[in-house]
Amino acid sequence: MPRLTKARILSEALALLDEVGSEALTMRRLADQLDVQAGALYWHYPNKQSLVTAMAEEMLADTALHGAGEPEKWRARVVEALMALRRALLAHRDGGRVFAGTFVPEPNTLALGEVLLGALRDAGLGKKEAAWSCSSLVDFVIGFVVEEQAAQGIEPDLLTSQLDREKYPNVAAVKGPFTSQDFDARMKFGVNLLLDGIERGLESRSASSGSRTRRA
Amino acid sequence: MPRLTKARILSEALALLDEVGSEALTMRRLADQLDVQAGALYWHYPNKQSLVTAMAEEMLADTALHGAGEPEKWRARVVEALMALRRALLAHRDGGRVFAGTFVPEPNTLALGEVLLGALRDAGLGKKEAAWSCSSLVDFVIGFVVEEQAAQGIEPDLLTSQLDREKYPNVAAVKGPFTSQDFDARMKFGVNLLLDGIERGLESRSASSGSRTRRA
DNA sequence: ACCTGAACACCGTTCAAGT
């Protein structure tokens, strides 16, 4: 029985991430936590990037997504999956940055894609529309969480301080909502924008194909 | 006349970024390019992060955004500004990652916010809706470009290889459009989703307030 | 098969001392 396993390294890496942040997460420090030499890690993971990618996949482990659902509730299912994604990223320090830009075709990530695509197909989208809508939704959540976590580490009124109201009247006028810390509401707002856009495409399609429209 | 200036450091830093990527962009290597000792950089920038933040701001310098415009063309103006943002980030290796999560209340970044908010206010959005829509749009573009640049560095059919069609039927069914390299079209698709969502909010508001609706 | 020990070629940052 080896002292080290991929799973043990992974869980310790996520714990260390929460402790010190992504910048200070190093192979040497991780090895220290595991009471081994740094080189030992390279027997299990070929390099640091492969470990980070595994961390990204592991973050999604606790999302507890259940696959199918009632077709007419597709919208709620999408919202639920995206909120689960956000929670999973927020659950770890710098989770957004660690996850961003790691295309991982592994179980947890694929399961998220499966749930989102299932709901979008149930909504009536074609293959391309479903795929591209899915990407758009996920890209938004990733961008959102990266900004959200970056904003935590900054004094809330960096923008408020001195802002040239002559040059940037619009920015100055909306600085309140712009710096709102109600990220839950802001996230829902953005997701609803995308879902409304998706629904509108659905409506205009069914309208032009002679079928019933959904709204008055 | 000092040998080093903030501007010269900045421009050399962006050039070095393009050469070696964000991972290999180090203060020592940058100092080498500038024929100075590493310590000299710290007289101009207090630390590496402040330089990276300045790089993010500098990336937006060439976007050439013109402020006002015809109110009824608000949608085209938003699209133009977002495309300019994407081009600016794509213009540098790892531009998305460098820019992501750097809230910079400086001229170029504020100018982008000003243009976007101006167009959204022209569309008829209230302060909060304009601010949050602006954030959503920018967050999406950032998330999109980070994923786009990450995808460049990966063989295009990593997903195609072996994918359990039993477990992930929806993912398997849309793998074509999912891995589409037509990022221009995918970006426009996502932006249009958000803009359609924004327009829908506008319509339902004007409808409930007794005014005219825009579409039949 | 799995890990140690030690090395290689680096890092960001500080700061006395020079000009």
Added chain:
DNA sequence: ACCTGAACACCGTTCAAGT
């Protein structure tokens, strides 16, 4: 005011050698 030189406390990765 601006930069050098040198140091401090680190990095990721490799690999012979041990068990």
